[in-house]
Amino acid sequence: MSTAVTGRESSRGNYYVIDKSLMDILRKVLVCGVTPPVCAFGIVGNILALIILVRSKPIRSTTIVLIAIAIADLAYIASTIVNVTSLTVRMFDPENAYKVTLKIIIPFSVYLSPLPGRISNWLVALISMERLVAVTKPLKVKQICTKKMMLALSIVLPLSVAVLTGPKLWLYEVKEVTLPDGNVTKKIALGFIGRQKKLWEVYYIVSETLLRFVPMGMIILSNIIIIFVTCIHAKWRRQKQNYAVGNQSSGDERQITKTLLTVTCVFVVCLMPSTISRLMVLFDPNSSYYRYSSNIYSLLSLIGLTMEATNSSINFVIYVTMNSAYRRQLYLICGKEVKKKPLPITVCSSAATSTTSVCKGQNSTSELSVTDSKRAVHTGGVHM
Numbered sequence: 001m002s003t004a005v006t007g008r009e010s011s012r013g014n015y016y017v018i019d020k021s022l023m024d025i026l027r028k029v030l031v032c033g034v035t036p037p038v039c040a041f042g043i044v045g046n047i048l049a050l051i052i053l054v055r056s057k058p059i060r061s062t063t064i065v066l067i068a069i070a071i072a073d074l075a076y077i078a079s080t081i082v083n084v085t086s087l088t089v090r091m092f093d094p095e096n097a098y099k100v101t102l103k104i105i106i107p108f109s110v111y112l113s114p115l116p117g118r119i120s121n122w123l124v125a126l127i128s129m130e131r132l133v134a135v136t137k138p139l140k141v142k143q144i145c146t147k148k149m150m151l152a153l154s155i156v157l158p159l160s161v162a163v164l165t166g167p168k169l170w171l172y173e174v175k176e177v178t179l180p181d182g183n184v185t186k187k188i189a190l191g192f193i194g195r196q197k198k199l200w201e202v203y204y205i206v207s208e209t210l211l212r213f214v215p216m217g218m219i220i221l222s223n224i225i226i227i228f229v230t231c232i233h234a235k236w237r238r239q240k241q242n243y244a245v246g247n248q249s250s251g252d253e254r255q256i257t258k259t260l261l262t263v264t265c266v267f268v269v270c271l272m273p274s275t276i277s278r279l280m281v282l283f284d285p286n287s288s289y290y291r292y293s294s295n296i297y298s299l300l301s302l303i304g305l306t307m308e309a310t311n312s313s314i315n316f317v318i319y320v321t322m323n324s325a326y327r328r329q330l331y332l333i334c335g336k337e338v339k340k341k342p343l344p345i346t347v348c349s350s351a352a353t354s355t356t357s358v359c360k361g362q363n364s365t366s367e368l369s370v371t372d373s374k375r376a377v378h379t380g381g382v383h384m
Contacts, residue, residue: 017294024091030302031087035080035309042077042313046070049316052329061150062256065127068154072123073312076116080309083113102174102186110168117308118165118211119158124267125215126153128222131260134253135229161211167193167203208278216275219264226261230254252325259322263315270311274304 016023049070053063086104090097101109130150134141173191178184193200277300286293319326 015294017296023295030306031084035084035306038309038313039077039081045313045316046074061145061147064150065154069123072116072120076312079113105172107169110171115165118161121215122157124264125218128219128264131257132222135226223264262318267311270307273300273307277301
């Protein structure tokens with residue numbers, strides 16, 4: 001969210017589509033009442049998430065991307081805290097608001113503040129693509145999504161986003177202006193990039209498309225395919241005869257898929273308000289990156305700020321509630337004993353014409369899976 005103030009928006013009679021007094025109340029509730037506790041919870045949750053993910057043995061390709069997402073979420077929460085502080089000063093101390101804006105607009109407001117969110121967009125898209133491969137190509141996922149490749153992408157994608165966002169550093173500049181009385185003051189003016197109106201409009205469309213709309217589209221499309229394929233697989237498993245209950249490997253993969261599918265769906269929902277506001281700006285000829293045509297954009301931006309902070313804070317809750325391996329690690333950190341599950345029972349269909357030797361082979365396989373499960377509990381391994 002840009003903190004630049006142009007002063008022209010208040011002069012338009014149709015700017016206040018939402019009543020100004022109601023807008024002030026909503027701003028105070030969202031900025032001062034809702035966002036700060038969400039950020040505090042997110043800091044604790046992401047730190048715990050990092051501890052659990054780093055401790056997981058062995059570290060898988062999925063784990064590498066989740067670590068990168070947790071780091072990006074912490075960075076986004078840190079930038080949100082600065083934004084909330086700036087907005088609070090503007091609401092309760094308007095005399096010093098302009099001074100605060102001068103100090104943080106370059107490079108924070110136009111560059112550093114939106115950077116973690118843009119990085120998260122592509123990291124979540126990356127985890128969605130990894131799950132898509134795992135669901136559609138389960139036998140080849142380890143060869144396609146290797147740890148080295150996921151580590152490389154987790155580094156290359158943030159660096160690419162940082163480079164692509166770089167031109168925003170020259171959007172504004174702070175100039176010293178001499179007043180008629182001889183005093184020198186500072187003012188915010190358009191920088192080199194900002195003065196190139198046509199160039200900036202093209203760059204803005206390209207950057208918003210690549211950093212927001214493309215990853216969002218990839219996430220939505222991947223999730224639709226994953227849900228469709230998962231439903232087909234579930235139906236196939238129910239119809240399959242001689243199906244053995246307690247297949248640990250496939251069960252873990254399904255649990256991971258459900259967990260990460262929830263993470264990506266929550267991500268899409270939380271980013272929808274700010275995405276809608278960006279789309280409205282692109283198609284509204286009377287608005288731009290730094291000047292909105294009505295305060296509807298400001299309201300959507302405030303809601304988007306809170307929703308994105310929520311998205312950056314809620315992943316830990318999703319991991320703990322939906323993934324048993326994650327809960328085991330959390331119990332170990334808290335010093336609690338892990339409850340041992342009863343031994344899985346292998347179900348042999350009465351209609352099947354299996355021999356005694358086949359059933360014995362299934363039982364021995366079941367015993368091995370139980371032994372591996374116990375070992376995972378004692379070592380605290382997380383299958384993510």
